[in-house]
Every structure is written in C-alpha cells, then in structure tokens.
Amino acid sequence: MRLILTRPEAQARQTTAMLRARGHQVVQAPLLSIQSLDPGRIRLDDVSALAFTSANGVRAFVARYDAPALPVFTVGQATAQVAHASGFRTV
Secondary structure (H helix, E strand, O other): OEEEEOOOHHHHHHHHHHHHHOOOEEEEOOOOOOOOOOOOOOOOOOOOOEEEOOHHHHHHHHHHOOOOOOOEEEOOHHHHHHHHHOOOOOO
C-alpha cells in the first residue's frame, strides 16, 4: 500500500520506518513544523496542575523549566510517557 504521512518530520521518521518494515511505500509530506517560541517565564506559583496536549508541549515546557512536582494531565499515552521520562512524577 502507498501511504502519505503528514506528521512533522521529526515524528514522521519512526512512523515511516515502522510502516516500511511492514511493506508499505511511504511518502513523507510534513504539514507542520514544530517551533518553540520564547514566551518569557511563566509564574507557576498558583498553578495546581499542568495539562499537555502533545509530547512536543512537554518537551517545550521542560526545556525552560525543571519538571515540577505538579500533577500532569495528558491527552494520550505517548504524551504521558514523555512526561514521565521528563521527570514528572504524577501523570
């Protein structure tokens, strides 16, 4: 089967390799690129939990802050795994 993969390039590599290993022809055509902008420091004093909608969000957060002891909510297992690997304890 011939497939087109539109995920951002960094995330597409692993998926492409898996699909090719299963015998598929894969064309990578990223529709997005992930760029981390500097919003300045965010005050976390009154924050009781964090919510991440993607693994990229977790990575962007921990690039600027130490993983706090705050609870984390995620939208999926992959994001939860990155949060755990980044040092968050309660995910």
